[in-house]
Amino acid sequence: MKILVCISKTPDTTAKIAFKDNNTKFASEGVQWILNPYDEWYALVRAIELKEKDPSTILHLITVATADADPIIRKALALGGDEAIRVNADSHDSYFIASQIAEVAKQGAYDIIFTGKETIDYNGSSIGGMVAGLLDVSYISLATKFELNGLTATVTREIEGGEETDEVALPVVVSCQKGVAEQRIPNMKGIMGARTKPLKVVEPTSVDALTSIVSFELPPAKAGVKLIPADNPAELVRLLHEEAKLI
Amino acid sequence: MSVLIVIDHSDGHIKKSSFEALSYGAKVAEIIGTTAEGILLGTVSDDLASIGKYGVKKINRVNNESLNHLDSQIITDVLAEAVNQTNAKVVVFSNNITGKAVAPRLSAKLKAGLVAGAIALPETANGFVVKKTVFSGKAFANVAINTDIKIISLNPNSYHVAETDGTAEVAVLNINVGSPKIKTVSTAKASGEVSLTEAEIVVSGGRGLKGPENWGMVEELAKLLGAATACSRPVADAHWRPHHEHVGQTGIAIAPNLYIAIGISGAIQHLAGVNRSKTIVVINKDPEAPFFKAADYGIVGDAFEVVPKVIEAVKKLKGVN
Ligand SMILES: Cc1cc2nc3c(=O)[nH]c(=O)nc-3n(C[C@H](O)[C@H](O)[C@H](O)COP(=O)(O)OP(=O)(O)OC[C@H]3O[C@@H](n4cnc5c(N)ncnc54)[C@H](O)[C@@H]3O)c2cc1C
Numbered sequence A: 001m002k003i004l005v006c007i008s009k010t011p012d013t014t015a016k017i018a019f020k021d022n023n024t025k026f027a028s029e030g031v032q033w034i035l036n037p038y039d040e041w042y043a044l045v046r047a048i049e050l051k052e053k054d055p056s057t058i059l060h061l062i063t064v065a066t067a068d069a070d071p072i073i074r075k076a077l078a079l080g081g082d083e084a085i086r087v088n089a090d091s092h093d094s095y096f097i098a099s100q101i102a103e104v105a106k107q108g109a110y111d112i113i114f115t116g117k118e119t120i121d122y123n124g125s126s127i128g129g130m131v132a133g134l135l136d137v138s139y140i141s142l143a144t145k146f147e148l149n150g151l152t153a154t155v156t157r158e159i160e161g162g163e164e165t166d167e168v169a170l171p172v173v174v175s176c177q178k179g180v181a182e183q184r185i186p187n188m189k190g191i192m193g194a195r196t197k198p199l200k201v202v203e204p205t206s207v208d209a210l211t212s213i214v215s216f217e218l219p220p221a222k223a224g225v226k227l228i229p230a231d232n233p234a235e236l237v238r239l240l241h242e243e244a245k246l247i
Numbered sequence B: 001m002s003v004l005i006v007i008d009h010s011d012g013h014i015k016k017s018s019f020e021a022l023s024y025g026a027k028v029a030e031i032i033g034t035t036a037e038g039i040l041l042g043t044v045s046d047d048l049a050s051i052g053k054y055g056v057k058k059i060n061r062v063n064n065e066s067l068n069h070l071d072s073q074i075i076t077d078v079l080a081e082a083v084n085q086t087n088a089k090v091v092v093f094s095n096n097i098t099g100k101a102v103a104p105r106l107s108a109k110l111k112a113g114l115v116a117g118a119i120a121l122p123e124t125a126n127g128f129v130v131k132k133t134v135f136s137g138k139a140f141a142n143v144a145i146n147t148d149i150k151i152i153s154l155n156p157n158s159y160h161v162a163e164t165d166g167t168a169e170v171a172v173l174n175i176n177v178g179s180p181k182i183k184t185v186s187t188a189k190a191s192g193e194v195s196l197t198e199a200e201i202v203v204s205g206g207r208g209l210k211g212p213e214n215w216g217m218v219e220e221l222a223k224l225l226g227a228a229t230a231c232s233r234p235v236a237d238a239h240w241r242p243h244h245e246h247v248g249q250t251g252i253a254i255a256p257n258l259y260i261a262i263g264i265s266g267a268i269q270h271l272a273g274v275n276r277s278k279t280i281v282v283i284n285k286d287p288e289a290p291f292f293k294a295a296d297y298g299i300v301g302d303a304f305e306v307v308p309k310v311i312e313a314v315k316k317l318k319g320v321n
């Protein structure tokens, strides 16, 4: 069994979001970077669990990023995985990123490719579907459970208003969210071991980006809260009805 | 040339988010000087001609039951052919579960640039630029699509449904459907509940409610308002409420017209999932709770005293006992 987990680095969830260079770039000065939570907590941990069950499993991590992602990659390797591949490029175009992953995936002939549900910075929810499309394999999005029986995966996923459980033959691309696994903290042995695990750097294949970010904006500031006395909640209902016209 | 809007449905009915996508697509067609058409894959019981009222002249159908089910591989192949047959230059999806599974795949297949999570009409003065949410609703990006065919996946609840009069012509497209590779073995749907992402009003509870036994008042208020219920992450983690109610950075992102937060502190990761709500009401006993900074209306008070009184007032307003 060969598994590839797609990981990415994102600003810490509490990072201040600001822009520079005429609002064309994210102001990353002083920002703490983390592994995208969906990739770390769900995709990666589930892959590690599958390897723990079947130690012959080969588990690779991939990220499309420049060298400043290396500390994040080491952090991921401290949780588990045999080696990491970094495609040396910086892009916010989902198609470009997906094409790089698909290229590596083709060469590695992986049975399962896990992604997170979305990146919490660019929020595309797109990479998994694109990789599946480029490889022409099945894609199961928004998985909440993943089990393996031989060469068939049983996956529970979110559907509108509920969940469904599907069976699908490998190879498959699966995007993971809450439920698939439980967050883990790396231990000392993992952290030490991660230092010597291979981190392969490959150059990107030439692909044209299909989109480009022109500028960023921050949402307009709120006017401020209108407080209603706690002994008169009926006033809230009146305001929502007459002023806001929402109920 | 056309703008093609993908019409999504479940249980035989077209979703509200698709009416938004249709209204949006019709406007995009007007902007770029062409006509809007819908494409409906699978089978529904709704009347299709009347969908013309959202501004589309024609509904293209591919009547095949296999397409009712979300297998993005066969759906994408059919859509790619439909794009070809209708000579579509812009394809519009709703950025819901179906849109998230299919739009990226279609983008890769057609090499057509995708903006996922659009919240506004394209600007065409200088290229084709679509605004979308980034950083979990904390900011927006204006993204240029640089390809001939463009794909937009519109966030639910970010474009108004616009009705006109007019009916649509319904035509059947002749497209081969591949055999599905994803086999569904079981489905569990919470029936009768309002879907969280499509709800116009959401009533949400946090750890301030102390335990699952206290959710009766949250549910009662939601029911009276025709609202969906939601919760903060620790509440779902403690299994007080189901996972699919968890909103925020690591849960579901929503943008209802009205979000009522009860006993929720308003941590930045919670706000990330709800900050696009048009109006926010916060009920919290701590005047320093960060949520008040993001709120439009607030009551500083004990939820166990305040919420029953809110319920009483809503009952009075709606004339129910
Ligand atoms: C990477 C990361 C991702 C996260 N993702 C999410 C996410 O997606 N969604 C999310 O919600 N959280 C998320 N969190 C957790 C988040 O940081 C907060 O811990 C969480 O939102 C707090 O939930 P809460 O407001 O329900 O509880 P608390 O912070 O405990 O707040 C309870 C509130 O209830 C009030 N209260 C208490 N009693 C009463 C009463 N009787 N009447 C009225 N008010 C009362 C208190 O004043 C307090 O403000 C994430 C955290 C991290 C680190």
Ligand SMILES: Nc1ncnc2c1ncn2[C@@H]1O[C@H](COP(=O)(O)O)[C@@H](O)[C@H]1O
Pocket: A006, A007, A008, A036, A038, A039, A043, A062, A063, A064, A065, A094, A097, A114, A115, A116, A117, A118, A119, A120, A122, A123, A124, A125, A126, A127, A128
């Ligand atoms: N630069 C990247 N390198 C590797 N994987 C990525 C990258 N960006 C996103 N991904 C993966 O794709 C998922 C969805 O990302 P997105 O489509 O950007 O929301 C993430 O959760 C990651 O698993």
